[in-house]
Amino acid sequence: MSFVSRGFHRRHTEPGQEGRVPPGQYVTTDFPVLSAGPTPHRPLENWTFSITGEIDEPLRWTWDEFRALPSENITKDIHCVTKWSKLDTRWEGVSIDTLLDGVETSAEFVVAFSDGGYTTNLPLADLKGGKAWVAFGFEDEPLEPEHGGPARLLVPHLYFWKSAKWVRGLQLREDDEPGFWEGYGYHNYGDPWLEQRYAGD
Numbered sequence: 001m002s003f004v005s006r007g008f009h010r011r012h013t014e015p016g017q018e019g020r021v022p023p024g025q026y027v028t029t030d031f032p033v034l035s036a037g038p039t040p041h042r043p044l045e046n047w048t049f050s051i052t053g054e055i056d057e058p059l060r061w062t063w064d065e066f067r068a069l070p071s072e073n074i075t076k077d078i079h080c081v082t083k084w085s086k087l088d089t090r091w092e093g094v095s096i097d098t099l100l101d102g103v104e105t106s107a108e109f110v111v112a113f114s115d116g117g118y119t120t121n122l123p124l125a126d127l128k129g130g131k132a133w134v135a136f137g138f139e140d141e142p143l144e145p146e147h148g149g150p151a152r153l154l155v156p157h158l159y160f161w162k163s164a165k166w167v168r169g170l171q172l173r174e175d176d177e178p179g180f181w182e183g184y185g186y187h188n189y190g191d192p193w194l195e196q197r198y199a200g201d
């Protein structure tokens, strides 16, 4: 007989979660929505994904072209700077490696840009090597608009604000330009394991 109360919102680490929850984070089974503005609703006929900036010929895919690219199933833990982590989230998306295949660039930085004007900056190296995707599916369903559908960036090794919802493209840059939250004092890099929440952390 167990006297552990079910449904109690525990904030300690459960067995099997050791080493998976970064410092200062708690595990949730919810999927909170965090958006700085209204949810854009872009018809798929008008959706494109572009790679611009330091590239000889900019690249652009329509929705149908993008969905014809090879996609991957991804299972990852995600970590929000507001302290929730969600374990084993399942996504479907196109690897940034696939999008950058054959691209030559002198860029070391990227600004991801989205419908609604949101931006976030990352080192290009953090988008390569199987670490980042443009995700269009979540838990076997099309990604919901509130969570960034039709497609969002997924960069699970960094705090989740780097995973730009409603992403429309990547600007390749030689210099590092702060994005939306980075310009309001969030950490420039955002490693959850180092608790890089705010500038100066």
Ligand SMILES: Nc1nc2c(c(=O)[nH]1)N[C@H]1C(S)=C(S)[C@@H](COP(=O)(O)O)O[C@H]1N2
Pocket: 031, 032, 033, 034, 035, 036, 037, 080, 081, 114, 115, 116, 118, 146, 147, 148, 160, 161, 162, 163, 164, 165, 166
């Ligand atoms: N376009 C856009 N992307 C965004 C945001 C936003 O406001 N606009 N918020 C970021 C933040 S702070 C977080 S924590 C996650 C939240 O994603 P979710 O709403 O799917 O949980 O999206 C990130 N991507």
Ligand SMILES: [Mo]
Pocket: 034, 080, 081, 082, 160, 161
């Ligand atoms: Mo966030």
